[in-house]
Amino acid sequence: MVFYFFRQTRVKKNGFTLLELLIIIAIIGILTTIIIAAVQTAKAQARDVRRLLDMRNIQTGLQLYFDKQREYPDALTNLVPDIFPTLPSDPLGGGGVNVYSYIPLVNASGAVCGVGVSCLYYHIGMNLETTGSAALKVDADECPAAGAGCADVLAGTTISGADTAGCSGEAGRSCVDKVPN
Secondary structure, eight states: HHHHOOOOOOOOSSSSSHHHHHHHHHHHHHHHHHHHHHHHHHHHHHHHHHHHHHHHHHHHHHHHHHHSSSSSSSSSGGGGGTOOSSSSTTTSSSSTTTTOEEESSSSSSSOBBBTTTOEEEEEEEEEESSOOOGGGGGSSOOOOSSSSGGTTTTTEOOOOTTTTTTOOOOTTTTEEEEEEO
């Protein structure tokens, strides 16, 4: 009986200790961070797919214009309203690194079109948010000519075509550029 008196009775606990709750909260925080990062990457990839579809549509519009006029337009705005009701625009909005660049050229050597000179070639480019896109393996990769022929009069930039930087050298972007097939 003496031993029974000193024996502690265990009280059955209901609930969690503070340490257990902190561990659960930390795990939930880590999982949330991973999920948010994955969703952001998926959103950027989706915007890049939209940009590539816009580029394909612009190229189709340019070809339709060429078939009618026997030359490419001096500016993409010439495609409105006959080809497009409105020009495709970057999913993040225009301006800055979110500009679709277009340069009308006389030929592949890079002479810029002017008044009375037909545009028989072009160079178009747009920035992707993600790197490693399969589209970068089949693009033009560089301006067809060095010098003034690469000046983009619409956005005041050049289309470098470099896969490791944006079309105007923007960090963290990749440039997809195309010329007529």
